[in-house]
Amino acid sequence: MADKKNIKNIPLDDLAAQFKEMGLEGYRARQVQKWLFQKDAAGFDEMTNISKKFREILEQHYEIKRLTVLDKQCSVDGTIKYLLGLDDHEKIEAVLIPSEKRNTLCVSTQVGCAMGCAFCLTAQLGLKRNLNIHEIIEQVGVVRRELPERQAxxxxxxxxxxxxxxxTKNLYPALAILLDPDCYNFSRQHITVSTAGLAPEIEKFGDLTPVKLAISLNATTDAVRDRIMPINKKYNLNSLITACHRMTLPKRNRITFEYVLLDGINDTMDDAKRLVKILATLKAKINLLPFNEHPRCAFKRPSEERVREFQKYLLDHGFVAVVRQSRGSDILGACGQLAGRGQSKK
Ligand code: SF4
Structure with a gap:
């Protein structure tokens, strides 16, 4: 018999089609997904409302996989960084950021990254490969299993x-599973996808998913953005902002613009002024992230005073602008610090 298929890696429609090909009812795919994601079944024998015969067929053709927690690091601020092992021995990281009101999980979508942002440790790995659907959503599964029941x-x-x-091939099916009421049932308002600025994909984003979009902007001139985010050489500021205008934005949603403040690079008052002009015509919210210094990167964090001045200018010009305090920087769990310990550079 051929190798068993990883059932959590199969989108609902494809699973229904496979069941039909085997002479089974297509609607059973939803029933099985409910067990896999909502009830987190570890084996087909747990699926008690499915006939024994059907469970045997599932057992013959499919397997239920889970990611391995290789290590867990806890920050003094309560942030927990998970090092997760994949079948091919690659490693990824996911970060749980608990706060009084919410538990946020920061998930990975690739092993390494091809974007090459100058301030990011992941960039130093290069791109090794994409995560599949199962590897993306199972980060949620792993952490959910670890949390006490009341702390969803x-x-x-x-x-x-x-x-x-x-x-995107694996991102969109993973988002569908996270949003599906029969699977993880997250609200669209509680999921945010962040991009370095792939303009053609941004244009399509709002038509393919209702979740929120964040754009890692980080510069107000092409010269600086070219230097710190090489993707800008392909999609410059103008094409990025044009794509944002073209994107379908659900009612009440704004695009979040992330702006990592780097001392002496992008934190001047001229930058603040240009930022106001660049975002003037968009429904935008700005998150300011003072850089988290780390030994493998030469950038510095601006002074507290500089950060406040920058923020004040944005607020005075009518923007929602929040300074985000980084969490988990003592365990290299903050923004731009994930590097999948033990990974070799590509
Ligand atoms: S900041 Fe994000 S897009 Fe840029 S290199 Fe790091 S992981 Fe990739």
């Missing part, structure tokens, strides 16, 4: 290793 995961952010819009 409330928010998912795609800001871990990799560029999500460089792996």
């Amino acid at each position: 995961l409330s928010n998912i952010v795609f800001m871990g290793m990799g560029e999500p819009l460089h792996n």
Whole structure:
């Protein structure tokens, strides 16, 4: 018999089609997915509302996989970084950021990343490969299993290793499973996908998923953005903002623009002024992230005073602009610090 298929890696429609090919009712695919994701079944024998014969067929053709937790690091601020092992011995990281009101999980979409952002440790790995659907959603499964029942995961952010819009083939089916009421049942308002700025993918984003989009902007001139985010050489600021205008935005949603403040690079008042002009015509919210310094990167964090001045200018010009305090930087779990320990550079 051929190798068993990883059933969590199969989108609902494809699973229904496979069942029909085997002479089974297609609607059973939803029933099985409910067991896999909502009830987190570890084996087909747990699927008690499915006939024994059907369970035997499932057993013959499919397997239920889980990711391995290789290590767990806890920050003084409560952030927990998970090192997860994949079947081919690659490693990824996911970060749980608990707060009073919510438990946010930051998930990865690739092993490494091809985008080459100058301030990011993941970039130093290069791109090794895309994560498949199962590997993306199972990060949620692993962490959910670890949490006490009353502390459910409330928010998912795609800001871990990799560029999500460089792996859309697996990102969109994974989002569908996270949103499906019979699977993980997350609210669309509680999921955010972050991109370095793949303009053609941004244009399509709002037509393919209702979740929120964040754009890692980080510069107000092409010269600086070319230097710190090489993707800008392909899709410059103008094409990025044009794509944002063309994107379908669900009612009440705004695009979040992430802006990592790097001392002496992108944190001047001229930058603040240009930022206001660049975003003037968009429904935008700005997250300011003072850089998390680390030994493998030469950038510095601006002074507290500089950060406040920058923020004040944006607020005075009518923007929602929030300074995000980084979490988990003592365990290299903060933004731009994920590197899948033990990974070799490509
Ligand atoms: S910041 Fe994001 S897109 Fe840029 S290199 Fe790092 S993981 Fe990739």
